[in-house]
Amino acid sequence: MFLFAPKITCPHCLAEIRIRKSLTSCRVCGGEIPPQYVYDYAQHPPFFTQVFGWSQVGKTVFLQALTLMLIKMSNIWPQYSWAALTDFSQCRIREIRQYLAQGQMPGPTPRGVQDVYIMLLKNMERWGSRTLVARDCAGEIFDSMHVPLEEAPYLLKAPTTFMLIGPEGDPSNAGGRSMDMLLNNYINTLLNHGVDFNRAGRRLVVVLTKGDRIMHLPANLRQYLEDDPLWNAVNMPESVQQMDAHAMSQYVNKMRRISDQLGAWVARDDSGKTFLRIAYAHNITLRFSLISATGDDVGSDGLLLSRLAPRRVLDPYFWALEMQH
Numbered sequence: 001m002f003l004f005a006p007k008i009t010c011p012h013c014l015a016e017i018r019i020r021k022s023l024t025s026c027r028v029c030g031g032e033i034p035p036q037y038v039y040d041y042a043q044h045p046p047f048f049t050q051v052f053g054w055s056q057v058g059k060t061v062f063l064q065a066l067t068l069m070l071i072k073m074s075n076i077w078p079q080y081s082w083a084a085l086t087d088f089s090q091c092r093i094r095e096i097r098q099y100l101a102q103g104q105m106p107g108p109t110p111r112g113v114q115d116v117y118i119m120l121l122k123n124m125e126r127w128g129s130r131t132l133v134a135r136d137c138a139g140e141i142f143d144s145m146h147v148p149l150e151e152a153p154y155l156l157k158a159p160t161t162f163m164l165i166g167p168e169g170d171p172s173n174a175g176g177r178s179m180d181m182l183l184n185n186y187i188n189t190l191l192n193h194g195v196d197f198n199r200a201g202r203r204l205v206v207v208l209t210k211g212d213r214i215m216h217l218p219a220n221l222r223q224y225l226e227d228d229p230l231w232n233a234v235n236m237p238e239s240v241q242q243m244d245a246h247a248m249s250q251y252v253n254k255m256r257r258i259s260d261q262l263g264a265w266v267a268r269d270d271s272g273k274t275f276l277r278i279a280y281a282h283n284i285t286l287r288f289s290l291i292s293a294t295g296d297d298v299g300s301d302g303l304l305l306s307r308l309a310p311r312r313v314l315d316p317y318f319w320a321l322e323m324q325h
């Protein structure tokens, strides 16, 4: 009777499971399946987000700032609304609002399987509706050429991965860690799990983090970062100009030009050149974003030096959506 019932992807283990009446948990892993995740499933397909980057590169703060922006976008996307789908997700969002807005940075993410957080994003301008499924992870797991997949569960199946790279001299690059090495670990892990790069190309959004701290950034890139119009707009108490389809298309066009320029800028040293060449040789499509999740530097006490003002943190997510088109 259930043979032809439509299937959904479990947000925890990514198994394909058939929809039955009163489906509340996954038959494969036992994880909670939220009712709003299943309801109208085809209208808001899941969008799995995997972050990949050395310890302390800014993965957790990026995911937090991205969440904060996605909450606030209801101020400027005309039809948009969001909802947390599990108690854990709601707690997480409350925490983000409390701590990030006060400028308090999170501690290092512990090893182990982190809880998943699930947000329904309805009627985004340009891309429609998606269910964002994200799971943080500890940067130490990427120190190996054999990344433990149970701690980075979306690496194999998510169509796009966010690869985060810190500025020169950043703690994340301590001990001789470089961007080409990170990509090498990504490629090796996927090869180990039977991924055939020639048959199925992969997509990476290379996210250059802590933009506020990057020295010698070309002036036009610095200006792009600092002139992010979205943070101010989403915080306007009065209604501001809405980002309609036309405005989004202009935004994406600009983002595309910046991505090309960032790609050229990354190639300024040997590590960047190697990165681009090994990506090309493995059929990996690259897009580049430059972000500052905080907007300013952080003191040694883990507190922001000035008011939180994330810059361009939606760009990587916009790229991931754009590449799914």
Ligand SMILES: Nc1nc2c(ncn2[C@@H]2O[C@H](COP(=O)(O)OP(=O)(O)OP(=O)(O)O)[C@@H](O)[C@H]2O)c(=O)[nH]1
Residues within 6 Å of the ligand: 053, 054, 055, 056, 057, 058, 059, 060, 061, 062, 105, 106, 107, 108, 109, 110, 137, 138, 139, 140, 209, 210, 211, 212, 213, 291, 292, 293, 294, 295, 296, 297, 298, 302
């Ligand atoms: N200046 C500046 N500092 C940042 C920014 N984002 C993160 N940081 C700093 O980098 C530190 C590490 O950020 P996290 O997001 O915790 O790093 P992570 O990649 O999650 O690290 P692990 O959990 O250890 O893997 C933060 O405590 C901040 O001090 C940024 O946009 N600008």
Ligand SMILES: [Mg+2]
Residues within 6 Å of the ligand: 059, 060, 061, 107, 108, 109, 136, 137, 138, 139
């Ligand atoms: Mg972390």
Ligand SMILES: [Zn+2]
Residues within 6 Å of the ligand: 010, 011, 012, 013, 014, 015, 026, 027, 028, 029, 030, 031
């Ligand atoms: Zn499952």
